[in-house]
Amino acid sequence: MTIELFCTLLLAFGTLTTIVVEFLKKILTGLKINYNTSAVALGTGGVVGVVGTCAYFVMANIAFTPQSIMWIIFEGICVIMGSQLGYDKIVAIIKEMTANKQA
Numbered sequence: 001m002t003i004e005l006f007c008t009l010l011l012a013f014g015t016l017t018t019i020v021v022e023f024l025k026k027i028l029t030g031l032k033i034n035y036n037t038s039a040v041a042l043g044t045g046g047v048v049g050v051v052g053t054c055a056y057f058v059m060a061n062i063a064f065t066p067q068s069i070m071w072i073i074f075e076g077i078c079v080i081m082g083s084q085l086g087y088d089k090i091v092a093i094i095k096e097m098t099a100n101k102q103a
Contacts (some may be wrong), residue, residue: 001062009053009075013032014082017041017048021083041083049079 021041028035053075062068 001068004094005074006071009056010078010082013045013048013052013079016052017045017079020044020048032073037082042080045080045083046076049076052079 021044024040024044025035025037028040033083035055050072053072056062057068057072
């Protein structure tokens with residue numbers, strides 16, 4: 001796997017993770033289930049990163065070698081890290097900064 005492919009997959013899976021997390025949040029809110037947004041993003045990011053990379057490897061006929069498995073795990077970790085900086089986190093940071101300026 002090249003670094004270009006890794007970054008392309010990271011971008012695609014990061015975008016997909018954000019969409020899936022927002023969808024899950026709407027479903028959970030509609031069902032009136034309490035949830036932790038970070039936990040939902042963490043789990044979704046891991047699943048999307050690992051399963052998505054495996055799916056890409058299968059479609060591209062890339063063999064599952066120890067090196068490719070390492071890339072799958074690393075992609076999953078990076079998608080998880082990226083998922084922790086979502087829309088809710090940015091809004092919370094902005095609100096915190098404006099509250100500090102007003103104080």
